[in-house]
Amino acid sequence: MDEQxxxxxxxxVGIPGLPIHGGPQTLTPHPMHEPPTDNGEPRKQDIGxxxxxxxxxTDQSLDExxxxxxxxxxxxxxPALFSVLCEIKEKTGLSIxxxxxxxxxxxxxMRLDNMLLAEGVAGPEKGGGSAAAAAAAAAxxxxxxxxxxxxxxxxxxxxxxxxxYHAELEKYEQACNEFTTHVMNLLREQSRTRPIxxxxxxxxxxxxxxxxxxIQMQLKQSTCEAVMILxxxxxxxxxxxxxxxxxxxxxxxxxxxxxxxxxxxxxxxxEELAKKCSITVSQVSNxxxxxxxxxxxxxxxxxxxxxxxxxxxxxxxxxxxxxGANSPTTPTSAGGVLAPHDGPWLQ
DNA sequence: CCTAATGATTAGTG
DNA sequence: CACTAATCATTAGG
Numbered sequence: 001m002d003e004q005x006x007x008x009x010x011x012x013v014g015i016p017g018l019p020i021h022g023g024p025q026t027l028t029p030h031p032m033h034e035p036p037t038d039n040g041e042p043r044k045q046d047i048g049x050x051x052x053x054x055x056x057x058t059d060q061s062l063d064e065x066x067x068x069x070x071x072x073x074x075x076x077x078x079p080a081l082f083s084v085l086c087e088i089k090e091k092t093g094l095s096i097x098x099x100x101x102x103x104x105x106x107x108x109x110m111r112l113d114n115m116l117l118a119e120g121v122a123g124p125e126k127g128g129g130s131a132a133a134a135a136a137a138a139a140x141x142x143x144x145x146x147x148x149x150x151x152x153x154x155x156x157x158x159x160x161x162x163x164x165y166h167a168e169l170e171k172y173e174q175a176c177n178e179f180t181t182h183v184m185n186l187l188r189e190q191s192r193t194r195p196i197x198x199x200x201x202x203x204x205x206x207x208x209x210x211x212x213x214x215i216q217m218q219l220k221q222s223t224c225e226a227v228m229i230l231x232x233x234x235x236x237x238x239x240x241x242x243x244x245x246x247x248x249x250x251x252x253x254x255x256x257x258x259x260x261x262x263x264x265x266x267x268x269x270x271e272e273l274a275k276k277c278s279i280t281v282s283q284v285s286n287x288x289x290x291x292x293x294x295x296x297x298x299x300x301x302x303x304x305x306x307x308x309x310x311x312x313x314x315x316x317x318x319x320x321x322x323x324g325a326n327s328p329t330t331p332t333s334a335g336g337v338l339a340p341h342d343g344p345w346l347q
Numbered sequence: 348c349c350t351a352a353t354g355a356t357t358a359g360t361g
Numbered sequence: 362c363a364c365t366a367a368t369c370a371t372t373a374g375g
Contacts, residue, residue, distance in 0.1 A: 286356090290353070290355085
């Protein structure tokens with residue numbers, strides 16, 4: 001028991017180089033490396049007393065402790081003692097060990113940052129932002145419908161998200177700075193009454209920053225989510241499908257039925273049709289793909305439509321000169337169905 | 348509501 | 362890569 005008590009005490013203040021005077025008289029330590037100065041003993045005694053007071057201060061009543069604290073605080077040895085204790089804390093790594101400096105730049109955070117940048121949420125201000133967003137849409141979406149009407153809606157929503165994101169980010173930043181200065185002030189304040197090394201403060205600031213950056217990551221993550229939802233809601237044309245204008249379908253149908261024997265527009269023809277209908281080339285291709293398959297699947301259903309558009313005579317199809325004598329008569333005379341049976345594309 | 352029409356997407360093919 | 366065929370998701374209309 002006695003031994004254990006000694007051990008505990010020794011563990012508490014038993015610091016190499018700082019002899020203790022708390023134990024039994026018989027146990028006066030005599031470190032070998034202590035310089036044999038004449039007045040070494042009184043000084044050691046002095047420090048030992050201070051330490052003893054510090055150790056017992058928690059056992060005392062508040063008022064009494066307050067007075068003792070004050071007395072200790074004003075002791076001439078205090079600064080030196082504190083600096084020594086700070087050094088010891090550093091050396092023993094009492095408060096370190098959680099400083100995995102240079103954390104490997106969390107790959108997930110990188111991913112989020114890159115994505116936000118690509119979406120134009122994080123990057124520079126307005127102009128570049130929307131351009132970046134459009135570029136990203138074109139790059140990943142493959143098809144970038146420049147139908148600006150609904151696109152502006154998308155941009156509005158995106159800039160809304162961005163606004164919120166930046167506001168939140170700034171709020172976090174401010175809160176972080178506030179908290180940091182608060183903690184620093186607190187530590188500085190405390191450093192008058194307990195040994196705190198500057199490095200410790202530095203480390204504390206680092207911890208705070210890491211914590212806040214993890215909060216920031218949450219913000220980034222949810223922002224990314226919001227952008228993704230917006231994307232799928234507005235840019236996925238499948239969801240936001242708009243029928244082509246009457247005029248556009250007219251142009252397309254005209255081409256289709258006037259080239260019924262070979263309804264495969266060349267790339268140039270597609271480009272021209274796209275321009276005329278103010279849609280993209282891919283949309284033209286989609287339209288023709290759909291039209292061909294649906295026409296073939298049920299020719300009867302399209303007869304009426306065919307007759308309407310057939311009044312425009314085919315121009316130079318691959319070689320079909322058969323319909324030369326066909327004059328554009330009144331639609332009522334088209335009771336006899338036009339025969340599209342010459343389509344090799346029907347197999 | 349339901350259904351047909353319709354533009355877009357996807358898997359599969361050459 | 363262009364195309365077909367099937368399918369999805371939305372729109373228009375009864």
